[in-house]
Amino acid sequence: MKGIRKISPYIPGEQPSDPTMIKLNTNENPYPPSKNVERALKAFETDQLKRYSSVDNVALKQALAAKHNLTPENFLIGNGSDEVLAFCFLAFFNSSDPILFPDITYGFYKVWADLFKIPFKEIVLGKDFDINLNDYLQSNGGILFANPNAPTGIVKPLIEIKQLLKQNQDVIVIVDEAYIDFGGESAVMLLAEFPNLIIIRTFSKSSSLAGLRVGYAIGNPKYIRIAESIKASFNPYSVDSIAETLAIASVDDTEYYESVTQKICATRDWFSEQLKTLGFQFLPSKTNFLLVSHPNLAIEELYNYLVSHNVYVRYFPTVERLKNYLRISIGTQAEMETVVNLFKEFTDYI
Numbered sequence: 001m002k003g004i005r006k007i008s009p010y011i012p013g014e015q016p017s018d019p020t021m022i023k024l025n026t027n028e029n030p031y032p033p034s035k036n037v038e039r040a041l042k043a044f045e046t047d048q049l050k051r052y053s054s055v056d057n058v059a060l061k062q063a064l065a066a067k068h069n070l071t072p073e074n075f076l077i078g079n080g081s082d083e084v085l086a087f088c089f090l091a092f093f094n095s096s097d098p099i100l101f102p103d104i105t106y107g108f109y110k111v112w113a114d115l116f117k118i119p120f121k122e123i124v125l126g127k128d129f130d131i132n133l134n135d136y137l138q139s140n141g142g143i144l145f146a147n148p149n150a151p152t153g154i155v156k157p158l159i160e161i162k163q164l165l166k167q168n169q170d171v172i173v174i175v176d177e178a179y180i181d182f183g184g185e186s187a188v189m190l191l192a193e194f195p196n197l198i199i200i201r202t203f204s205k206s207s208s209l210a211g212l213r214v215g216y217a218i219g220n221p222k223y224i225r226i227a228e229s230i231k232a233s234f235n236p237y238s239v240d241s242i243a244e245t246l247a248i249a250s251v252d253d254t255e256y257y258e259s260v261t262q263k264i265c266a267t268r269d270w271f272s273e274q275l276k277t278l279g280f281q282f283l284p285s286k287t288n289f290l291l292v293s294h295p296n297l298a299i300e301e302l303y304n305y306l307v308s309h310n311v312y313v314r315y316f317p318t319v320e321r322l323k324n325y326l327r328i329s330i331g332t333q334a335e336m337e338t339v340v341n342l343f344k345e346f347t348d349y350i
């Protein structure tokens, strides 16, 4: 057949519907969203749904501007940060030079580049799985990476990001901060100095709203306007009215979300200690997940053992360098205790 598109899609973690499973495979937050979200949902007037949702999402932009000490013009809102990334790719990556991103990073970057036929070059991570920013000193049509990176969890200090922005002032540099609330320093403070910086954020991880599908870009108004025009050319009402209302309700409750984030980080540190005593190795994570391996255990068997006990983690058998690793999202303390017990059983039984 002529004219049919061939494409390798992004493959997300499984979403089984069994409510008793322990789901640690997509870096979701194990805790519920803020009570403000529940109240806003109950108060939402169904009648509002007869109207189209907001085109400019100004109410959510105002809430975010207050939170980040910026202006509403610094923000672009989308249906999940995946969509925001798509708008940014279309708006900013139109050079004939390749865009650069790490070979091991969020899988969607390559999918968007392929889908939009944007030339790209994957830069191999160092031996320690770290991004070496000197490797990005080559002609390029834009740069993109997650900070902290996924699925490694490793964070880059701002001083290095600043250097990268300085060296690449003629292209857009996108820093995806999906996990920044779990550790590391946000690049938001570099926006005033570097108009070439675009930051991507999501409500899916630290705000416990993965199912709501809201994400945003923060950047210089001049470039945000261009990404807005892509959104207007594609799906102007991409954020539905309920999603915008609930996202706004969540923004203010920093106290609740800080306590949730602290709990997750404390559990992450506890879980790391347990892993050490069981002989596991893992990368230093500033996120809500750990990339874990073990010198004497067959990772695939461990993965299957966990699945057989209704525990889902992420396994990347098709990525050569990750074949001996599992990415384990940090759940509640009780969930991680169950995982540690299963690891103990598994290591005993080997």
Ligand SMILES: *Cc1c(COP(=O)(O)O)cnc(C)c1O
Pocket (backbone or CB within 6 Å): 027, 079, 080, 081, 082, 083, 106, 146, 150, 176, 178, 201, 202, 203, 204, 205, 210, 213, 214, 215
């Ligand atoms: C989860 C994740 C996203 C996607 O977030 P959504 O807002 O749910 O689309 C984007 N980037 C990275 C690095 C992520 O881990």
